[in-house]
Amino acid sequence: MASKPMDKKPRSAQGMYSKYIFGIVLLLVLGFIFRESLGVRWRLLSADLFPCKNPITYSIGAFDTRFGISKESFLKAVREAETVWEKPIDRELFSYAPDGYLRINLVYDYRQNTTQTLQRLGFKVDQNKASYEALKQNYESMVSQFEQTKSVLEPRMEAFDIRRNIYESDVRRANRQKNISKEEYERLRAEGDSLEREIVVLNEMRADLRKKVEDINVLAGALNDLAKALNLDVAHYNEIGDSFGSEFTQGLYESHGEGEGITIFQYNSYGKLVRVLAHELGHALSLEHLDNAGAIMYRLNEGDNETITLDDLLALKTRCRIK
Numbered sequence: 001m002a003s004k005p006m007d008k009k010p011r012s013a014q015g016m017y018s019k020y021i022f023g024i025v026l027l028l029v030l031g032f033i034f035r036e037s038l039g040v041r042w043r044l045l046s047a048d049l050f051p052c053k054n055p056i057t058y059s060i061g062a063f064d065t066r067f068g069i070s071k072e073s074f075l076k077a078v079r080e081a082e083t084v085w086e087k088p089i090d091r092e093l094f095s096y097a098p099d100g101y102l103r104i105n106l107v108y109d110y111r112q113n114t115t116q117t118l119q120r121l122g123f124k125v126d127q128n129k130a131s132y133e134a135l136k137q138n139y140e141s142m143v144s145q146f147e148q149t150k151s152v153l154e155p156r157m158e159a160f161d162i163r164r165n166i167y168e169s170d171v172r173r174a175n176r177q178k179n180i181s182k183e184e185y186e187r188l189r190a191e192g193d194s195l196e197r198e199i200v201v202l203n204e205m206r207a208d209l210r211k212k213v214e215d216i217n218v219l220a221g222a223l224n225d226l227a228k229a230l231n232l233d234v235a236h237y238n239e240i241g242d243s244f245g246s247e248f249t250q251g252l253y254e255s256h257g258e259g260e261g262i263t264i265f266q267y268n269s270y271g272k273l274v275r276v277l278a279h280e281l282g283h284a285l286s287l288e289h290l291d292n293a294g295a296i297m298y299r300l301n302e303g304d305n306e307t308i309t310l311d312d313l314l315a316l317k318t319r320c321r322i323k
């Protein structure tokens, strides 16, 4: 059944005022004692009673510079995300305040590290099957490149070892002898120089191989996460007994005793950042996930549209009790 519109009829003015004042006194007293948790409960309660009436104030919390975005640009992205919801219904739903209630954080961990590694390698990864398949192909070609380099390096290292052993025993023998020929001396010196050059090359190849292993591992991790995120749609029952149970989470909205917060972990372009922010702001408005893959409230950041879809709009209007 559709929710009942708010009763806006005023009762007796005096009764209303005394109730209001008592409410404020009570709030101040309780507020003093349980400032944090009451703040959350009051915010959620008032949002339930008067949805979309008072703008949710937000501020920037943790901010990691490793994302390579300035605070100003990040705030600009938040403002754009805000507009995604506000413009279609022409209402102020969020507003920035330095001590704003909803903390928006930018936290750097393996997720953005993965994204940046993938970008460095020239891959653009989206949360869809095509992207997964492309990534898988790249992974396989990187593994075969790795195997190839390894197959060149290994025999070269073995050959080096043999040469070095011979060289070292030759040098020992020469040291035992009182005098060696000039030719033998020159030969040993040339061989020593050649071995030194070879070890530089081998070390470079080894470092390159080690780097390849790191990249391959990052790719493998991204593939696993992506597979997991994409499979959730098909087999929800797989979640049970799964110790990880997390998607390739780009953002998170949390509400608990200490407050409300949005944390962004990963994005690969400014447009996607705006989208993930808009999605989490949607949760802050109490919106749930939608099935349409293009919707802002779809559980994966798949689309490229920075405007809400019709079903997003419908959910917003239902929440804000707009007809």
Ligand SMILES: [Zn+2]
Pocket: 279, 283, 289, 298, 299
């Ligand atoms: Zn979500």
